[in-house]
Amino acid sequence: MSEFAGRNVFVAGASSGINLAIAHAFGAAGARVTVLSRSADKIEAAAAGLRDAGVDAQGIACDVRDYAGLEAAFAAARERHGALDVVVSGAAGNFLAPALKVSANAFKTVVDIDLLGTYNVFRASFDHLVKPGASLIAITAGQAVHPMSFQVHACAAKAGVNMVTKCLALEWGPAGVRVNAISPGPIADTEGMKRLADPERESAIKRRLALRDYGTKGDIAEAALYLSSGAAKYVTGTILNVDGGSDLGDASADALSA
Template identity: 55%
Template sequence: MELDFSQRNVFIAGGSSGINLGIAHAFAARGARVALLSRSAEKLGVAATELARYGGEVLALPADVRDVDSVRAALAEAHRHWGPIDVLVSGAAGNFLAPATGMSENGFRTVIEIDLMGTFHVLRNAYGFLRKPGASVINISASQAFNPTLFQAHVCAAKAGVDMLTQVLAMEWGPEGIRVNSIVPGPIADTEGMRRLAPEPEALAAVVDQVPLRRLGTVEDVGHMALVLSSPLASYVTGTVVKVDGGNALRGSRDYREAVQSPVSLAKES
């Protein structure tokens, strides 16, 4: 079944690169109008040019998910152009490796503000612009939400909050026909996070060896799940946390003790 999103309005926060841009491609290729929010105007311009090749309308909206006023203005702009939002994706994220005792209060706060507060800012301020009934809301989570992970106290706290927010809003907004779900990507090829965490072929091979399906995921894998969750095929699915990880989460948390010996800063998308 080929999913058609013609005349549907999609808003993606953190959508100028990586997994979130892959999701944008999935919707744009199927006829959707796509609005992208990101801090980087330069990345937004490149992403918008890529998406315009599909022939649909694209909006590039510079904003920081930590700044509630700029988020509200971006959502209002998308609504002014196209009307109610059919699909809302919140995927801005930040990360770095550090033990709790080696992490500053500001470092912890920054990840909480991007991942958790940013998600709340996007969802709370989008509520008035969502199609009722019919909107699909998707948060991009991570396995740290349910797998305690060394040197990831900030991310574990933030993503656990994102998944709980997902489930609470699924209950609160369900009566109005709004579905809210989370996607948990596994190790995804050609993303900044994988380039930083596994820069050498040996390290990359070790990651693949631990994935039950014995391959890295692709941004298309995540994009396809976003399409399904936003389609009539998932019309009775809400409050779920869907893993798109080749079974990677089944083995528990990843051990970053070796990686943390030399400082590693993971990808930021906002």
């Protein structure tokens, strides 16, 4: 029997993409799952898909910028499933734009969804966690540590997410709560790749990766399972790169043939 059988998982930003894949992975491993996103129709469809797969799942519509709404969401999740073993915060917003085209409001919107949203999810979850033993996971990005043109808003937000992860790991470790983050690289079939990478540039992007290919949503889901498993019981405050080596820099030079 999987160690996740009967455990309770909450995934924010899970109407589609990587976060929904994480929810399905935990559900397939036997967990009960609550998924949250701001669109009522989309999150109910996501929850229905989980239930169709045999998962005890519910969907809750809430914007991660709404702290009071999140408090109610976590209370509802606990009422249905019990105290939470795993919380994943993955809601995000992004777009490509030069800084001179990013208004103050647009910058604030991305920071509020990514950074404030991550803090809100984790802070609102604390009183509903299994303690000791809970695993909190933020979904961050390479922009947190690598400055990128046309990404000032996302770089600022994700850098903050990394520091929230590390600071909460310090503060909440004594309660037995582990806090980590996953930093995905280029992941196929995601909204982020559709927005940030022109399909015509796919081969050039892959040539720069040490592993020469995009990752899958399943790769990120497996990392989330690992970070919440007994195998990672001594891991906290870690930013886990699951990126095919993209954090290492440009690997397009063929050193093996040199």
